[in-house]
Amino acid sequence: MQVKVRMAELIKIINKLNYDYYTLDRPSVSDQEYDRYLQELIALEAKYPTLVSPDSPTQRVGGEVLATFKKVTHQIPLLSLGNVFNESEIISLDTRIKKVISTPTYICELKIDGLAVALTYRKGKLVTGATRGDGFIGEDITANVRTVKSIPLTLTKPIDIEVRGEIYMSKKAFLKLNNIRQKNHMELFQNPRNAAAGSVRQLDPKIAARRNLEAFIYHLPNAREYGLLSHYDSLLFLQELGFRINPHNKLLNNINEVVSFINNWSTEKEELPYEIDGIVIKINDIAHQELLGYTSRHPKWALAYKFPAMEVITQLKDIVFTVGRTGKITPNAILEPVRVAGSTVRKATLHNEAFVVSKDIKIGDVVTIRKAGDVIPEVVKVLKERRDGTERGFIMIKKCPICNSHLVKKVNEAAYLCPNNNCDARQIEALIHFTSRQAMNIVGLGERIIEDFYNLGYLKTFVDIYRLKDYQTALIELEGFGPKSVTNLLTSITASKNNSLEKLVFALGIKHVGAKTAKVLAQTFKTMDNLINASLEQLLSINDIGRKTAESLLNYFADNNNLAVIKSLKAMGINMLYKFKEPIRKNELFYNKTFVITGTLNQMTREEATEKIVGLGGNVTNTVTSKTDVLIVGNKPGGKYKKAQSLNVMIWDENQFLKNI
Numbered sequence: 001m002q003v004k005v006r007m008a009e010l011i012k013i014i015n016k017l018n019y020d021y022y023t024l025d026r027p028s029v030s031d032q033e034y035d036r037y038l039q040e041l042i043a044l045e046a047k048y049p050t051l052v053s054p055d056s057p058t059q060r061v062g063g064e065v066l067a068t069f070k071k072v073t074h075q076i077p078l079l080s081l082g083n084v085f086n087e088s089e090i091i092s093l094d095t096r097i098k099k100v101i102s103t104p105t106y107i108c109e110l111k112i113d114g115l116a117v118a119l120t121y122r123k124g125k126l127v128t129g130a131t132r133g134d135g136f137i138g139e140d141i142t143a144n145v146r147t148v149k150s151i152p153l154t155l156t157k158p159i160d161i162e163v164r165g166e167i168y169m170s171k172k173a174f175l176k177l178n179n180i181r182q183k184n185h186m187e188l189f190q191n192p193r194n195a196a197a198g199s200v201r202q203l204d205p206k207i208a209a210r211r212n213l214e215a216f217i218y219h220l221p222n223a224r225e226y227g228l229l230s231h232y233d234s235l236l237f238l239q240e241l242g243f244r245i246n247p248h249n250k251l252l253n254n255i256n257e258v259v260s261f262i263n264n265w266s267t268e269k270e271e272l273p274y275e276i277d278g279i280v281i282k283i284n285d286i287a288h289q290e291l292l293g294y295t296s297r298h299p300k301w302a303l304a305y306k307f308p309a310m311e312v313i314t315q316l317k318d319i320v321f322t323v324g325r326t327g328k329i330t331p332n333a334i335l336e337p338v339r340v341a342g343s344t345v346r347k348a349t350l351h352n353e354a355f356v357v358s359k360d361i362k363i364g365d366v367v368t369i370r371k372a373g374d375v376i377p378e379v380v381k382v383l384k385e386r387r388d389g390t391e392r393g394f395i396m397i398k399k400c401p402i403c404n405s406h407l408v409k410k411v412n413e414a415a416y417l418c419p420n421n422n423c424d425a426r427q428i429e430a431l432i433h434f435t436s437r438q439a440m441n442i443v444g445l446g447e448r449i450i451e452d453f454y455n456l457g458y459l460k461t462f463v464d465i466y467r468l469k470d471y472q473t474a475l476i477e478l479e480g481f482g483p484k485s486v487t488n489l490l491t492s493i494t495a496s497k498n499n500s501l502e503k504l505v506f507a508l509g510i511k512h513v514g515a516k517t518a519k520v521l522a523q524t525f526k527t528m529d530n531l532i533n534a535s536l537e538q539l540l541s542i543n544d545i546g547r548k549t550a551e552s553l554l555n556y557f558a559d560n561n562n563l564a565v566i567k568s569l570k571a572m573g574i575n576m577l578y579k580f581k582e583p584i585r586k587n588e589l590f591y592n593k594t595f596v597i598t599g600t601l602n603q604m605t606r607e608e609a610t611e612k613i614v615g616l617g618g619n620v621t622n623t624v625t626s627k628t629d630v631l632i633v634g635n636k637p638g639g640k641y642k643k644a645q646s647l648n649v650m651i652w653d654e655n656q657f658l659k660n661i
Contacts, residue, residue, distance in 0.1 A: 003044060003048055003051065004048075004051055006044065007041060007044050007045070007048075007051055007053070007056075008053075010037055010040060010041040010044070011041065011053065011055070011056055011057065013037055014034075014037050014038060014041065014057045015057065015152070015153075015154060015242075016028075017029060017034055017037070018057065018149065018152070019152070019156070019242050030642060030645060030646065038057070038058070041056065041057070041058060042058055045058060055125060055126075055153045055154050057153070059146065059153075068203070069139035069140055069141065069201070069203075070139070070140040071133075071137050071138070071139065071140070072118075072128060072130035072133075072137065072138050072139065072140045073136065073137050074118060074130070074133075074135070074136055074137070074138060075162065076162065076221040076222060077135050077136055078116065078118055078132045078133075078135050078136075078138065078164060079135050079294065079297060079298055079299060080132070080135065080297065080298060081280065081298055081299070081302055081303055081304040082295075082297075082298040082303045082304070083278075083303065083304050083305075083306050084303055084304070084305050084306070085305070085306055085308070087259055087262075090255065090258060090259060090262070090281070090305060091255060091259075093255075093281070093303060094254075094255035094258075097283065097292065097301075100288075100291060100292060101283070101285075101288050101291065101292075104283055104284075104285075104288060105251065105252065105253055105254075105283075105284045105285065106251075106252045106253075106254075106255070106257075106258050106281055106282065106283060106284060107231050107232055107235075107249060107250065107251050107252065107281075107282050107283075107284045108249070108250050108252055108258055108261045108262070108279055108280065108281055108282075109218055109246060109248075109249045109279070109280045109282070110246055110248050110249075110265065110269075110272070110276045110279065110280075111276055111277055111278040111279055111280050111304055111305075111306075112166040112168050112216055112246070112274060112275075112276055113168065113191075113192065113193045113274075113275040113276055113277040114166040114167050114168030114169070114192075114193055114196045114197075114215075114274075115131065115132075115166065115167045115168070115193070115196050115197045115200050116131070116132040116164065116165075116166060117129055117130065117131065117132075117141070117145065117164070117165055117166065117167050117200075117215065118130045118131075118132070118138065118162060118163070118164050119145065119151065119162065119163050119164075119165065119217070120161075120162045121155055121159070121160065121161050121162070121163075122160050123158045123159070123160065124154055124155040124156075124157055124158035124159055125153070125154055125155075126142070126145070126146065126151070126152070126153050126154070127142070128140060128142050129141050129142045129144070129145030129146070129151075130142075131200070131201075135297070139201070141200055141201065143205040143208075144199070144200050144201075144202060144205050144208040145167070145200075146205070147205055147208045147209035147213070148167060148208075148213045148214065148215050149214075150214045150215050150216075150244045151165075151167075151215050151243075151244075152241075152242040152243065154242075155241045155242050156240065156241050156242045157240075157241060159241075161220070161226075161241070162221065162222070163217050163219065163220055163221075163238060163243060164217070164218065164219040164220075164221060165215050165216055165217035165218055165219070165243070166215065166216050166218065167196055167200055167213055167214070167215045168192065168193070168196050168213070168214055168215070168216075168274055168275070169192040169193075169195045169196040169199065169211065169212070169213055169214070169274075170192070170212070170214060170273050170274050171192060171273055171274060171275065172273065173192075173211065173212040173213075173214075174189065174191075174192040174195050176212075177189065177195055177211060177212075178195075190380070190381065191275065192274070192275050193275065195211070196211075196213060199211040199213055200213070214244075214274070215244060216244055216245065216246045217238050217243040217244060217245060218235075218245070218246065218249075218280075219234075220234040220237070220238055223237075223286055224286055228286065229285070229286055229287070230284045230285055230286055231282055231283075231284050231285075231286065231289075232249075232251050232284055234286075235249060247602070247635045248265075248602065248635075251284060258281055261279065262279045262305055265279060266307060268605065269307070271600060271605070271606075272600065273600075273636055276307075277306060277307060278304050278305050278306040278307050279304070279305045280302065280303075280304050280305075281302065281303055281304075281305060282301060282302040283301040283302065288301065289301040289302075311368045311369065311370040311380055312338050312339070312340050312368065312369060312370075313338075313366060313367070313368050313383070314335050314336045314337075314338040314345075314366070314367065314369060315335065315336040315364070315365070315366050315367070316333045316334070316335060316361065316362075316363060316364065316365045316366075316367050316379070317334045317335060317336060317363070317364075318333075318334040318363055319331050319332065319333060319334070319350065319356075319361075319363055319394060320332050320334060320401075321397055321401045322401075322425070323400060323401065323402055323418050323423060323425035323426055323429065324425075324426070324429050325426055325429035325430040325432075325433050325509055326417070326426070326509070326511060327417040327418040327419065327420070327421075327423065327426055328415045328416075328417055329397070329400070329401075329407060329415065329416040329417065329418060330349060330350070330351065330352070330415075331350040331351075331352070331353070331356055331394075331396075332347055332348065332349055332350060333347065333348045333349075333350050333361075333367070333369075333379055334346070334347055335347060335348060335367075335369065335377075338369070340369060340370065340377060345369065345377045347377065348369050348377035348378050348379050349377070349378050350378075350379060351378070351414075352414045352415050352416075353396045353414070353416065354414050355414075356394045356396075357394070359379065359381065359382055360382060360384070361379060361382055361394060362382070362387075362391035362392060362393055362394060363391060363392040363393075363394070364390055364391035364392060365382045365383070365384075365386075365387065365391055366382075366383045366386040366387075367379050367380070367381065367382050367383065368380045368381050368383070396416070397416075400418035400420065400423060400425075401425075402418070402423055402424050402425040403418065403420050403422075403423040403424065403425070405418050405419055405420040405423065406419075407419075421561075424454070427454065427460065427461075428450060428451055428454050430462075430509050431445075431450050431454065431459060431462070431465070432447050432450055433507065433509050434462050434465070434507045434508075434509070435450065435465065435507075436507075438503075438506060438515045439503060439506050439507035439515075440496040440499060440503055440504065440507045441492075441496060441499070441503065442465065442489075442492050442493055442496050443488070443489075443492040444485065444488055444489035444492055445465070445489065445492075445493075452478075453468075456478075458471050458474075458475070461565065462507075462508075462565060462569060463565065463568045463569060463572060465493060466493060466497070466569075466572040466573075466574070467572075468489070468490065468493060469490050469493070472486060472490065475489075496574075497572070497573050497574050497575060498575055499574075499575060500522065500575070500577075500578055500579035501522040501526075501527070501528060501531075501575065501576060501577055501578040501579070502515075502518045502519040502521070502522035502523075502578065503518075504528070504569070504574060504575070504576070505518040505521055505522055505528075505531070506518035508556075508562075508565075508566075510552060510553060510556045511552040511556070512548050512549040512552045513549060513552065513553065516544070516622075517544060517545065517549060520542060520544045520545070520621075521542075521545075521553075522578040523578060523619075524542055525578075526577065526578045527576060527577055527578070528566060528570075528576035528577075529576070531553075531557075532557045532563070532566070534553070536550055536551070536554060539553060539554070543621060543622075543623045543625060544621060544622055544623065587616040587617060587660075587661075589616075589660045590613055590616035590617050590618035590660075590661075591616065591617030591618065592617060592618075592619075593617075593618050593619070593629035593630060594618070594619045594620075594621055594627055594628050594629050594630075595613050595618050595619065595620050595621075595628070595629065595630050595631075595632060596620070596621055596622065596623065596624050596628050596630075596631050596632070596640055596644070597609055597610070597620065597631075597632045597634070598631060598632070598633055598634065598637040598638055598640040598641055599633050599634030599635050599636050599637035599638070599641070600634045600635045600636060601632075601634040601635075601654050602634070602635070602654060603654060603658060609632065609657070612661050613661075616661065623640075624640045624643045624644050624647065624649060625647070626647055628644065628647070628649045629649070629650060630649070630650045630651070630652055631644040631649050631650070631651045631652070632652050632653075632654070632657050633651055633652065633653050633654070634654055
């Protein structure tokens with residue numbers, strides 16, 4: 001009897017820890033403590049198999065293989081939402097609703113790109129999980145639903161209830177799954193949604209269990225029966241029961257706030273650990289929902305705003321090769337012009353030879369393209385069924401398209417390189433990088449102008465930038481220039497001489513040294529001479545510097561040609577010192593203290609938070625160590641949270657951070 005009591009106690013403890021972790025996003029114990037409880041329960045269940053409860057958290061590994069999915073009739077239809085695609089349609093919704101309700105309030109939710117699910121509980125125990133199907137009849141996927149750790153098997157109250165939500169796969173889990181499939185020579189999933197849907201509809205639940213699926217619950221269809229008067233209240237009630245609710249849901253007073261919410265997430269969505277394809281807009285008051293009613297397919301009180309299509313279809317007309325500043329050769333698709341996410345795309349990266357071969361891309365193919373991170377267009381897939389036999393195969397070039405040097409390919413690297421340091425294309429790309437905003441920030445020297453100046457002989461090296469003043473008269477006479485534009489350019493060049501050291505370190509284009517690493521190096525070594533003379537041990541002693549970066553720095557500064565460039569820049573008056581910026585105001589909670597940020601912040605981006613910390617005299621790093629003073633925790637924190645706990649580092653949630661600034 002004591003064993004049975006202990007097993008029930010362990011199940012209760014583990015369910016509570018799962019609730020803290022998955023529902024509240026606030027882990028309450030370390031991984032070691034959690035594993036200790038779980039291993040004790042596993043050992044007892046192995047010794048006393050007749051006492052194993054079907055609701056035990058150990059039973060999420062998947063059961064017997066199913067022959068087929070049974071059909072489930074939804075007692076309350078699981079309807080889809082109507083879609084809108086622009087601001088005017090959102091305003092039209094508000095206008096239509098105001099004909100019935102004078103002052104509607106809204107709630108906005110992130111539209112998770114996954115698979116809709118209906119969950120039914122009896123006396124607080126999960127009994128059924130079903131797909132949407134046609135809205136009236138779905139498929140019984142209970143065995144697979146039980147493997148999703150963020151879906152509770154037992155609620156905090158022994159009630160009968162049906163809820164709706166979304167099962168999805170995180171970006172991290174998706175990448176891990178595709179890496180495994182690639183190693184096993186299996187077809188890759190195209191996106192996390194397809195991967196989630198394919199996982200949920202596996203007849204073998206053990207496969208679903210290995211896919212690390214997650215879920216958010218977003219709707220209680222009969223909220224009035226539980227005494228709830230608003231959608232927002234129903235979400236809070238669902239969370240109390242143990243369901244995981246999306247932390248970014250927001251109650252809004254009017255349609256202008258709705259539009260602002262959408263605009264914000266249109267730019268911030270890439271920061272999320274999962275995919276979203278829009279924003280769901282709902283009337284908050286349930287009485288108002290009932291007043292507005294339904295069509296045969298959609299509720300009239302809710303709709304989904306869909307982000308502009310990220311993938312479009314076009315034809316790949318040709319493949320050309322470009323040379324980067326490091327010599328990397330990149331194949332690029334020349335496309336039939338097509339609009340993607342608000343701009344016309346004529347060219348897309350094909351990354352490297354392996355990428356083209358793996359996707360079997362041919363010249364003349366009809367392809368889908370998307371903007372990676374809304375910025376860089378890339379080819380997603382080939383529509384092979386559209387081929388007509390006129391397509392031409394891809395052939396990787398053997399020589400540099402600019403200087404004709406034979407290309408080289410290093411072991412374990414995907415890219416071919418032009419080995420000629422004096423290759424014109426490499427020189428131009430290096431100059432473009434040197435003058436870019438994050439580097440020396442020279443306004444007026446854009447890509448086209450640098451290429452023109454290079455071809456005219458005015459600009460061949462970094463040092464030549466600071467000699468352009470000697471050609472002032474000639475530059476004024478060039479087409480498209482004049483006294484004012486040239487004066488502004490020369491003024492910007494002169495101003496760049498006073499940049500702090502980190503700008504120059506980044507501008508030099510040292511392999512593996514990005515803007516953030518350059519800042520760390522400048523802060524640590526203070527002068528260019530100190531950095532040049534730094535040893536491997538000194539470099540590796542810095543938290544954010546790994547061996548690859550350290551060796552790259554040593555190799556760069558061991559090259560006499562590079563040292564000669566730095567010496568010439570110094571002779572031209574370019575600053576070689578780190579310029580410490582005094583904080584806007586000193587705050588004792590921040591001044592001279594080291595901060596790390598983890599998770600997603602609701603009120604600001606990480607960059608904005610970093611600016612505020614630095615403005616108050618603090619420092620921000622990426623890694624939690626014993627020297628970290630404060631960890632700022634947003635939603636869905638990663639391993640940094642647990643490490644900070646183990647090191648007894650002070651932890652602030654976002655509200656505490658906002659209060660302190």
